[in-house]
Amino acid sequence: MRLSSLFGVTLREAPAGVESASHQLLLRAGFVRPIGTGLFAYLPLARRALVKIEHVLREELSAIGGQEMQLPVVLPAELAGAAGAEAARFTDRKARDLALAASWEAAIAEVVRSEIRSHRQLPQLVFHVQSQFRDELRPRAGLLNAREFTALQAFALAADDAGMQAQYGALREAWLRAFRRCALPVIMVEAGMGDAVAHRFVYLTPEGEDEIVACDACGYAADRRAATFRKPLGNAEPLRPIEKVATPDAKTIEALARFLAIPRRKTAKAVFLVATDDAAEGRQARFVFVVIRGDMEVNTAKLAAALGTTDLRPATDDEIRAAGAEPGYASPVGLAEQIHRSPLPVVVVVDDAVPASPNLVAGANVPGYHLLNTNYGRDYTAHIVADIAAAGEGDACPRCGAPLRLTQGVAVGRMRWLSASYAEAMRLAYRTADGASRPVMMASAGVGVSRLLACIAEAHHDDNGLIWPPSVAPYGVHLVALAGRDGDALAKAEALYRDLQRAGIEVLFDDRAESPGVKFADADLIGLPLRVTVAPKSLAAGGVEFKRRDAEAREIVPLGDAVEHARRMLDQMAAEVEAGAWHAL
RNA sequence: CGGGGAAUGGCGCAGAUGGCAGCGCGCACGGUUUGGGACCGUGAGGUCCCGGGUUCAAAUCCCGGUUCCCCGACCA
Numbered sequence: 001m002r003l004s005s006l007f008g009v010t011l012r013e014a015p016a017g018v019e020s021a022s023h024q025l026l027l028r029a030g031f032v033r034p035i036g037t038g039l040f041a042y043l044p045l046a047r048r049a050l051v052k053i054e055h056v057l058r059e060e061l062s063a064i065g066g067q068e069m070q071l072p073v074v075l076p077a078e079l080a081g082a083a084g085a086e087a088a089r090f091t092d093r094k095a096r097d098l099a100l101a102a103s104w105e106a107a108i109a110e111v112v113r114s115e116i117r118s119h120r121q122l123p124q125l126v127f128h129v130q131s132q133f134r135d136e137l138r139p140r141a142g143l144l145n146a147r148e149f150t151a152l153q154a155f156a157l158a159a160d161d162a163g164m165q166a167q168y169g170a171l172r173e174a175w176l177r178a179f180r181r182c183a184l185p186v187i188m189v190e191a192g193m194g195d196a197v198a199h200r201f202v203y204l205t206p207e208g209e210d211e212i213v214a215c216d217a218c219g220y221a222a223d224r225r226a227a228t229f230r231k232p233l234g235n236a237e238p239l240r241p242i243e244k245v246a247t248p249d250a251k252t253i254e255a256l257a258r259f260l261a262i263p264r265r266k267t268a269k270a271v272f273l274v275a276t277d278d279a280a281e282g283r284q285a286r287f288v289f290v291v292i293r294g295d296m297e298v299n300t301a302k303l304a305a306a307l308g309t310t311d312l313r314p315a316t317d318d319e320i321r322a323a324g325a326e327p328g329y330a331s332p333v334g335l336a337e338q339i340h341r342s343p344l345p346v347v348v349v350v351d352d353a354v355p356a357s358p359n360l361v362a363g364a365n366v367p368g369y370h371l372l373n374t375n376y377g378r379d380y381t382a383h384i385v386a387d388i389a390a391a392g393e394g395d396a397c398p399r400c401g402a403p404l405r406l407t408q409g410v411a412v413g414r415m416r417w418l419s420a421s422y423a424e425a426m427r428l429a430y431r432t433a434d435g436a437s438r439p440v441m442m443a444s445a446g447v448g449v450s451r452l453l454a455c456i457a458e459a460h461h462d463d464n465g466l467i468w469p470p471s472v473a474p475y476g477v478h479l480v481a482l483a484g485r486d487g488d489a490l491a492k493a494e495a496l497y498r499d500l501q502r503a504g505i506e507v508l509f510d511d512r513a514e515s516p517g518v519k520f521a522d523a524d525l526i527g528l529p530l531r532v533t534v535a536p537k538s539l540a541a542g543g544v545e546f547k548r549r550d551a552e553a554r555e556i557v558p559l560g561d562a563v564e565h566a567r568r569m570l571d572q573m574a575a576e577v578e579a580g581a582w583h584a585l
Numbered sequence: 586c587g588g589g590g591a592a593u594g595g596c597g598c599a600g601a602u603g604g605c606a607g608c609g610c611g612c613a614c615g616g617u618u619u620g621g622g623a624c625c626g627u628g629a630g631g632u633c634c635c636g637g638g639u640u641c642a643a644a645u646c647c648c649g650g651u652u653c654c655c656c657g658a659c660c661a
Binding site: 152153 | 610
């Protein structure tokens with residue numbers, strides 16, 4: 001490709017308000033253009049890189065028996081896989097409800113039901129690559145969190161747990177190999193809530209919005225939403241009688257602990273939320289009264305899982321009062337008498353550390369007063385007792401007890417082992433050898449292809465521009481011609497351009513009448529792995545100049561050896577990627 | 586949806602107190618340059634986000650709306 005005719009130009013300055021390196025550089029280097037909030041046009045350079053990434057993923061999936069298929073972007077609304085506001089819904093002219101697919105699990109289940117009948121058809125691994133739309137509340141950081149993105153979704157099917165175990169392991173290794181080949185360092189983190197098996201593949205970066213807790217001592221790493229930790233339990237001590245004390249202005253746990261001169265772990269706080277998804281199904285929304293120790297925070301993802309809901313929002317002060325509680329001084333004690341006054345059904349959820357912590361200070365449900373020595377079981381009970389606390393910086397690792405570290409990252413891939421009950425709900429069954437009907441085991445796994453592109457850009461760049469690993473670079477060679485007065489260098493560059501292409505090497509040829517400074521700056525910005533310069537100066541030195549984008553060294557190679565040398569250097573770089581040398585951050 | 590900012594040639598920005606719409610970069614043409622975003626000259630390019638209002642006069646002031654960006658809750 002000639003740079004003079006490439007569709008898409010480089011920009012000297014990035015548009016205002018662009019923060020992340022990947023977003024800025026992909027814009028400046030002419031890879032993407034914004035079309036709307038969270039919506040992007042992929043220009044030819046980006047498209048080529050995406051094709052390379054998809055190629056890597058296809059190879060790895062094929063290697064473990066994956067077969068590519070395709071599912072539609074538009075699905076009947078009930079199969080579209082997104083709840084509530086994040087689904088982009090519409091109706092066709094016959095008023096049928098349709099939606100842009102936000103996930104294909106339900107759709108693939110539909111297909112599986114009709115195709116898979118016998119144990120002889122299992123196991124199976126199918127995947128597809130498709131444009132996916134999700135109406136994100138707030139897209140940001142360019143391609144790292146766009147509303148429309150390219151997703152690869154894979155579905156593993158197996159006859160039983162053992163078969164799924166093998167499939168799941170194979171997928172995990174395929175993902176890890178693919179990320180390695182893309183030169184993206186990722187860590188695998190636990191993402192399964194409770195007994196569920198799920199993992200995410202995370203590229204650690206402050207630009208990411210996924211919170212990860214990690215243990216440096218034993219290697220435990222988990223998505224914060226699913227992370228557990230060892231809770232410091234209360235000392236065994238005799239239960240003391242409740243005592244009402246005045247605590248003026250102590251509306252926060254912080255203020256309360258200071259006022260009473262006690263550690264926060266000796267307090268219980270009340271948190272109020274409203275589960276609204278039920279309302280959508282015609283049932284009434286639920287008011288959720290949460291009791292958790294004052295030294296812990298509620299993890300809404302765990303809470304949602306415990307409640308069997310997906311849609312939780314903080315309650316308003318009015319709703320709290322309507323439920324019979326006093327904001328800032330709410331108490332679980334005496335709640336039973338209050339509940340019947342609430343306009344919404346009330347669910348009381350208590351974190352499992354509370355019953356194990358005697359004599360906690362809780363609100364008195366009267367402004368300015370708290371109760372000393374409240375005890376779960378004696379003074380109040382809950383509908384649900386579960387682990388609903390968020391693990392955070394410094395909490396004890398659930399495996400080894402060492403302090404956990406809280407970091408951020410971007411999830412580029414995920415895997416989820418779907419439960420047998422999912423298969424049963426979807427009526428996915430097959431016949432065993434002896435004629436019995438069994439549920440088909442399913443696992444779903446995905447990679448955000450366009451997000452992966454952005455992560456690679458985020459991981460591999462310097463002040464001057466992008467530094468593409470050869471496996472995903474839009475072209476292997478950036479050929480720069482610096483025209484001399486006599487035009488000799490330009491003619492030789494043209495010839496080399498032709499020879500490189502004939503040798504099957506992908507070349508971007510800068511044949512423009514620009515100054516050397518502009519050409520080198522653009523070459524650095526676009527970031528192809530290998531730069532080859534043909535100039536009067538290089539010819540005088542005996543040939544053409546080779547320079548790796550990721551290194552400073554330059555070398556002159558005789559013109560006649562240039563094609564062979566380019567191939568060797570690209571092979572060399574590819575080998576380095578395979579060996580993991582590009583993984584260093 | 587809550588809170589904060591912004592909208593002026595393609596991009597980045599300036600445009601107190603209302604009074605000819607500007608600068609840098611980019612773009613086009615001519616010339617001089619050719620190893621790190623060169624120089625000279627000429628030129629094109631504007632619904633100052635949209636709609637209403639105040640005024641002799643609005644990019645500027647007022648009202649309403651739209652879009653975008655940043656901070657929180659959702660996500661590959």
